[in-house]
Amino acid sequence: MLFSAREPGPSPPLSAIRRSKIAGCRRFGPPPLSRTSMKRAFPLFLAGVTGLSACSDLSPVATGLGAGAPVSLNASEAPVEIVPGQIIVRFRPGAARSEIAQQHRAHKKSDMLLERTEILEVPVGEEAAIAAQLSKNPNVEFAETDEIMRVGPCETSVSCDLPNGDLALWKWDLHNTGTMDMALQGWGTVTTGKVDADIDWAETYDHLGPDFAGSAVIAILDTGIRTTHPAFAGKIVGGRRFLSDTVTVGTGNYTDDQGHGSHVAGIAASRGDVRIPGVAYGTNIKLLIGKVCNSAGSCPNSATANAIVWAANNGANVINMSLGAFGGNPDGTGSAAQQAAMQYALSKEVLPVCATGNDDNKPNGYTGGIGYPARFPECMAVGATSWSDTKASYSNYGAQIEISAPGGDGNSKGTAASFILAPLHSSNSYTWKTGTSMATPQVAGLAALLYATGMTRAADVRARMIQTADDLEAPGWDNRTGAGRINVYRAVTGKDPNAAPVAAPGSGYAGNKGVAVQFDGSASNDPNGKPVTFAWNFGDPASGAANSSTLATPAHTYLRAGSYMVTLTVTDAAGIASTTTTTAVIANIAPNVSAISGATLLLGERYTAAGSFADADPDTWTATVNYGDGTGTQGLALNGKSFSLSHGYAAAGTHTVLVTVADDDGGAGTSSASVTVMTPQQGIHATLIAAVGASGMNSGTVTALSAPLQAASESLDRGNRTAATEQMQAFINQVEAQVRSRQMTAAMGADFSARANRVIASINR
Numbered sequence: 001m002l003f004s005a006r007e008p009g010p011s012p013p014l015s016a017i018r019r020s021k022i023a024g025c026r027r028f029g030p031p032p033l034s035r036t037s038m039k040r041a042f043p044l045f046l047a048g049v050t051g052l053s054a055c056s057d058l059s060p061v062a063t064g065l066g067a068g069a070p071v072s073l074n075a076s077e078a079p080v081e082i083v084p085g086q087i088i089v090r091f092r093p094g095a096a097r098s099e100i101a102q103q104h105r106a107h108k109k110s111d112m113l114l115e116r117t118e119i120l121e122v123p124v125g126e127e128a129a130i131a132a133q134l135s136k137n138p139n140v141e142f143a144e145t146d147e148i149m150r151v152g153p154c155e156t157s158v159s160c161d162l163p164n165g166d167l168a169l170w171k172w173d174l175h176n177t178g179t180m181d182m183a184l185q186g187w188g189t190v191t192t193g194k195v196d197a198d199i200d201w202a203e204t205y206d207h208l209g210p211d212f213a214g215s216a217v218i219a220i221l222d223t224g225i226r227t228t229h230p231a232f233a234g235k236i237v238g239g240r241r242f243l244s245d246t247v248t249v250g251t252g253n254y255t256d257d258q259g260h261g262s263h264v265a266g267i268a269a270s271r272g273d274v275r276i277p278g279v280a281y282g283t284n285i286k287l288l289i290g291k292v293c294n295s296a297g298s299c300p301n302s303a304t305a306n307a308i309v310w311a312a313n314n315g316a317n318v319i320n321m322s323l324g325a326f327g328g329n330p331d332g333t334g335s336a337a338q339q340a341a342m343q344y345a346l347s348k349e350v351l352p353v354c355a356t357g358n359d360d361n362k363p364n365g366y367t368g369g370i371g372y373p374a375r376f377p378e379c380m381a382v383g384a385t386s387w388s389d390t391k392a393s394y395s396n397y398g399a400q401i402e403i404s405a406p407g408g409d410g411n412s413k414g415t416a417a418s419f420i421l422a423p424l425h426s427s428n429s430y431t432w433k434t435g436t437s438m439a440t441p442q443v444a445g446l447a448a449l450l451y452a453t454g455m456t457r458a459a460d461v462r463a464r465m466i467q468t469a470d471d472l473e474a475p476g477w478d479n480r481t482g483a484g485r486i487n488v489y490r491a492v493t494g495k496d497p498n499a500a501p502v503a504a505p506g507s508g509y510a511g512n513k514g515v516a517v518q519f520d521g522s523a524s525n526d527p528n529g530k531p532v533t534f535a536w537n538f539g540d541p542a543s544g545a546a547n548s549s550t551l552a553t554p555a556h557t558y559l560r561a562g563s564y565m566v567t568l569t570v571t572d573a574a575g576i577a578s579t580t581t582t583t584a585v586i587a588n589i590a591p592n593v594s595a596i597s598g599a600t601l602l603l604g605e606r607y608t609a610a611g612s613f614a615d616a617d618p619d620t621w622t623a624t625v626n627y628g629d630g631t632g633t634q635g636l637a638l639n640g641k642s643f644s645l646s647h648g649y650a651a652a653g654t655h656t657v658l659v660t661v662a663d664d665d666g667g668a669g670t671s672s673a674s675v676t677v678m679t680p681q682q683g684i685h686a687t688l689i690a691a692v693g694a695s696g697m698n699s700g701t702v703t704a705l706s707a708p709l710q711a712a713s714e715s716l717d718r719g720n721r722t723a724a725t726e727q728m729q730a731f732i733n734q735v736e737a738q739v740r741s742r743q744m745t746a747a748m749g750a751d752f753s754a755r756a757n758r759v760i761a762s763i764n765r
């Protein structure tokens with residue numbers, strides 16, 4: 001059983017496209033078949049198997065079919081294509097190989113690269129029977145016919161005459177923007193299914209850069225490669241032909257004589273600086289070419305098994321097998337040699353990736369599933385998606401599917417635009433093809449990038465691709481698309497390609513009014529490494545235009561105290577925004593009123609004092625004063641940050657003067673002073689105490705000074721203010737006499753005289 005890549009839709013107009021087909025491969029000759037007609041044409045597909053000889057260099061013979069006979073197949077009749085006259089046998093250690101072979105009318109043709117494994121020559125027509133007999137020999141691990149798998153021979157494709165210029169924009173599989181300008185191809189502006197139904201390769205290229213130098217090797221086991229195509233310049237590190245014609249053609253001839261291999265290799269690893277880059281574009285990601293399929297796209301299992309071992313032994317990290325046979329029917333079991341070879345590859349941390357096949361599970365009328373070798377657990381089974389991110393109509397599905405990648409599908413316009421564009425084998429141009437064959441090398445390319453960026457274990461690479469795929473169709477793994485469509489960017493970077501930026505406005509902002517607060521949003525970032533733009537809102541609408549800024553580290557000055565919610569929105573290059581808030585706490589400085597002078601007064605004397613306060617804020621202030629004598633709190637005029645106190649007390653006593661200055665932000669400060677107001681009698685008494693207590697005076701002087709004061713006090717007691725005034729004047733005279741006689745210093749005399757005059761004024765107020 002076979003599978004081949006198919007054309008899912010009508011072909012582009014002939015005026016626009018040169019249709020290529022392989023001469024002699026009449027099965028798939030034009031006119032191309034629509035999807036529907038293709039399904040109906042399966043008998044034709046199979047009937048044509050005998051036609052393989054016309055374009056095969058292996059001359060395989062199809063069994064189970066008569067040449068040209070009408071074909072009606074059911075599962076039990078499913079044909080198996082084998083290489084005639086040989087079988088593959090793996091002996092157990094220590095087996096007497098040639099003896100066992102002879103017992104079964106077989107003899108060794110050649111060793112295979114897989115240890116203890118040989119190709120035995122057997123009579124033509126008896127391959128299956130002899131293999132079955134050998135399988136029962138206890139010294140034989142397995143024996144099988146050398147079945148032929150297929151790439152997609154005679155795949156309908158269109159070639160394009162590419163002008164100079166970057167045509168990567170025709171690679172919707174790498175970067176699907178929703179439209180492609182294909183005027184050069186005569187197709188106008190093409191709508192490409194679903195925006196972002198791609199593998200996010202463009203983002204990866206941007207991330208790794210055009211000079212990405214990581215190393216890895218991808219083995220392409222296929223129909224060979226166009227070694228001279230500019231897409232492969234410097235990329236091919238080796239190749240080998242594994243076909244039975246190597247004696248005549250030479251093992252070193254791995255030139256692509258079919259087209260499939262060049263296309264597949266180009267999808268995986270075309271250089272990055274050509275018109276149409278491959279997934280693993282880096283110049284140090286190399287290609288190892290195993291030509292295991294002939295010009296008809298026929299690929300014997302013996303060749304593939306040898307090539308797998310060879311690739312694993314020659315530095316490959318990934319082995320791409322866009323080939324297979326439909327083994328999902330009751331007849332098919334897959335090749336034990338191929339499976340053993342893949343086990344060997346995995347033991348060397350080499351990851352095989354395989355196409356699931358293009359039959360939509362219904363090859364030739366029976367329901368199958370994933371083809372071999374994809375069906376083996378050793379190989380990562382890759383299905384195909386369309387440019388709408390759905391399972392491609394042809395893509396085989398089932399329990400073994402692991403992952404998907406764009407393989408293309410038909411489109412309503414019937415152009416090849418929805419196929420995958422990659423190098424042509426017959427010229428340095430490019431062509432479109434579609435199939436799981438095209439999906440698989442995208443996975444191989446991604447695997448190579450993962451090896452090239454530091455992963456070393458095949459299981460890790462495989463798991464990474466599964467974990468980072470974009471889930472499609474039914475949530476989680478599903479049997480149509482596996483884990484979903486690969487996402488190269490997420491796999492390589494571990495980040496979402498459209499990750500939202502992180503807004504980091506900082507925290508702990510505090511300050512005072514009128515003083516600029518310095519904000520720092522420079523820790524903001526985009527996980528994708530893209531620049532971000534800033535938009536601050538300081539939560540201070542009263543500041544007008546100054547309330548916003550586009551700087552990374554702006555400053556803002558608040559004029560009012562409070563707790564402000566500050567908002568930082570950062571936007572990445574993709575227009576994705578994130579917002580985070582922080583707080584700025586702005587304090588109010590309370591007015592600080594400086595000390596006020598108190599006073600000791602006599603009734604009738606006026607209290608005056610100057611005062612001031614400090615407040616660094618940009619506030620306005622109001623002040624009050626209470627002179628403490630029951631006259632209440634009254635407004636106090638401010639002159640800037642100064643004020644003047646003035647009050648006349650009507651009653652004697654000790655009064656507390658209280659000044660309060662309030663700002664307009666709830667802050668207030670106070671200062672107080674004590675004002676003592678004495679009656680004249682108290683003033684006389686205080687003068688007397690001062691005289692008695694004055695130092696340096698003899699008792700005669702004290703007596704001389706005390707006498708008039710006591711007399712004045714007694715006169716006041718009697719209410720005789722005139723006498724009291726005269727007696728206070730007598731006190732002054734006595735003071736002056738004492739000064740003249742030097743019983744008292746002039747300064748002391750002046751002080752006593754002043755006291756006496758204030759008392760006189762108070763008596764006569």
Ligand SMILES: [Ca+2]
Pocket residue numbers: 174175176196197198199200201
């Ligand atoms: Ca994308």
Ligand SMILES: [Ca+2]
Pocket residue numbers: 471472473474475476477478481482483484
């Ligand atoms: Ca899914």
Ligand SMILES: [Ca+2]
Pocket residue numbers: 497498499500501526527528530572573574576
């Ligand atoms: Ca981003």
Ligand SMILES: [Ca+2]
Pocket residue numbers: 588589590591615616617619663665667
């Ligand atoms: Ca203040």
